[in-house]
Amino acid sequence: MSLRSCLARLEKQGELVRVRREVDRRFELAAVAKKLDGGPAVLFENVRGFSMPVLVGTEGTKDRVAGNLGVKRHELIDHFARAIGSPVPWTRVSDGPVKAKVIRPPFDIGTLLPVPHHYEKEPAPFITGGMVAARDPDSGVLNASYQRMQLKSGTRCGMYIQFRHLMQIHQKNVAKGRPTEVAVICGMDTAVRLASATWGANIPLDLDEFAIAGGLRGEPIEMVRCETVDVDVPADAEVVIEGVILPDVLEPEGPMAEFTGVYGSTEPKHVFEARCITMREDAIYHDILPFGNEHLLMLGLPYEGVLYRYVKAVIPGLHDVHITPGGCGKFLAALSMTKRHDGDAKNAILCAFGAIRDIKIVMVVDTDIDISNPKELQFALATRVQGDRDIVMIPGTKGNELDPIQDVYDYITKIGIDATKPLARAERFELAKIPGYDELDLKDYLG
Template identity: 40%
Template sequence: MRSFLATLEQRGELHRVIREVDSRFEIASVLSLRDRGPAQLFEDVRGHTMPVVGNLYNNRQRYALALGIDAAELDAFCLSALRAPIKPLLVDRAPVQEVTHKPPFDVGALLPVPHWFEKEGGPYITAGVIIAKDPETRRRNVSIARLRLEGGQRMMAGIAKNHHLAQLAEKAKRLGRDLEIAIAIGNHAAVLLGSQLYLDLGDDEFDTAGALLGEPIELVRCRTVDVEVPAHAEIVIEGRLRPDDLIDEGAVSEFPGFYVYYGPGIGVDVTCITHRKSALYQAILPGYAAEHCLMGAVSIGATLTRDLQRAIPAVKRVVITDGGMGRLHAVISMRRPRLGEGKRAILLAMGCVNLLKLVIAVEDDVEPDDWQQVEWSLAARFRGHEDLIVLPGVKADRCDPVHEDLVVTKIGMVATTRPGDGEPGGRSEFVKPPSDIYESVRRQLDDY
């Protein structure tokens, strides 16, 4: 993360906030008002010596820059990483363990965790990558979930029931155990993206993160729990998730931008905190914010592309849209799909990703992340009487803002060409100058 911050500063994309700020709502307000602007480094947080950094990865170009690729290559790069994982490397010493804090301590006194929104019950760690192991197989799981400070060495983890981490906690409960976890804060983009991929339970997300990084992720053993963490993170919180210890969460923000009420979360007892000397605390603005939505969108798009291509080779790319909160809307790019393949791709996408409720299929001559082109495709190629799919009463995710009893109506729209479209004399033949003149001008365009 530090090398990426240095790159951003060289490019004029890192803004240093030198005035004192309060972690209670003031950091949240600045990040919100500068949601899509430069990364923000808060150098002087009241009551703390540790700076806070946010809005790091609030556009696709930033992810591409961190991974050393062009922005246009991001989706294909993530897809190739899924197919060629690189296993992590265990090391004996790590920057993230330069300083160690043993109990007793107060997590909120050691770390400048922001309080984000007015009705939430406390400050939340939002960029904490949680590492746990299956209590039986010892296979790693890497993910992100909400972590609220409860005072002292106590935290609450808000975990969706269908997430793998919740399944591991439930397995530990059946075995009569706690679940050992570690939370890494201040990570490279490869680790953040890897943590969000829709992999199978038992697949190690650090393997794909290594492929994104282009080399093995270096891991180090924790001090007090049997878990390995990124050696080059800024901060690690070690602890135990106690499945029988339920804590009412109350109102909490979610990606649609609303408060939701999910009921109880699970208690966490912190056993140790390690960090770098002069550590930086990374925060991600939650709710309907660019960085929060985009992290999920990039990862979901990559894994969904992989899954659809296994069944339909005509699928070229899947984009999870910003307007759809990085979760609920998708555009599928297809290369000359056969009749009916557009609908099939839409239905498969909804089956693979429970969150999706609006899916549009377009030809690959349309950029799926350019909404003007997608809308043009709907205007030029969509026939409502045969290309509209309406599926009422479909199982939805609890995050969906309009679900009723966990069901919603899902919609698909096929905006692809038909056989004969675009051919000479056809209804969709594109207008263009003579190709020889057009290509000559294109090659010399800078001279005009």
């Protein structure tokens, strides 16, 4: 499903609202988006000074993500895990809607695109929904990942790249004294968006994210060659900014309100220099509100697919996984499983830590707990955990640099919590039931 057909679907289902009143891209747009957070997607049709509308929230809830991918909510993780296992390679086409307008320098990105300025202490607008496509110089395989971009003047942006695949690619280029040619893709369907946020133990550098997106979509993504860089981009993207990551320049970047809900620091970061912008005739600018529900889901959902596939390979009793929004979509993983031995839960904890570096707290529960329900997780924590036996701590590990507590101590202490019932006394933890409750229909009793 393309972004355009997704919009039509959301509108039909009453999951899209249009804001026709003029909004300022500085704070006002983000404030409205935050008020609607967790609710419908929103299309800002009238951003002061721009004719291009801004769209936020197409992936705002799990139900919406599932609907966009044409699966049921409970099938999401399995669908994702399957796409990782059976990627569908993309195909090259000669032309596409994204080539309707081709704009060459000189231009000012901030004048052409209604990039919102989200939070108070940010020094400039940030592109938050841009997927950076780049080619690995060794294998030639494309990589895609989100990297935030701070608008500077003209064709220049700051880019914050943590040590994952894009950074590996860039370091290979730097070693040869070359810039990294990239294309920043703004405005795509759920499949490409989620695939671009996929990372973890079973996602190697030579696994093309556009092929994972093809697996999610159930058909190959059609891609077109860029005008000025050796990169391909989806033919039906809304906006593409072509350019290079400079090999030998770092400039101050930030602070930005990050997925942790707090501001990061100002530090020397990479610099992107645009060479060309291509866009659809009536392009939409696709934004992600940092620390919004959509952002946390887009971080957590792809990790759930990776986590499930990785842990399930070793722990067959694994039932379900959930990366909680309260844990910033990265730090807190809940697993439910059927144990054969009491030690199985701790094995699952070790496995989960191995799957994704960013996971800091893993909690394992029995299958009678709904891990997507915070109340049920707290219940398991409150009634099934014996502190001295069930909590393991692994100090001195590397977490995510943007975790404020890692910033303070320079390392992370990972915490594993076995909140499963001890097998020998499982009957002591049986959940009380009322006979007839499940079948009972209140309509028969009221009115």
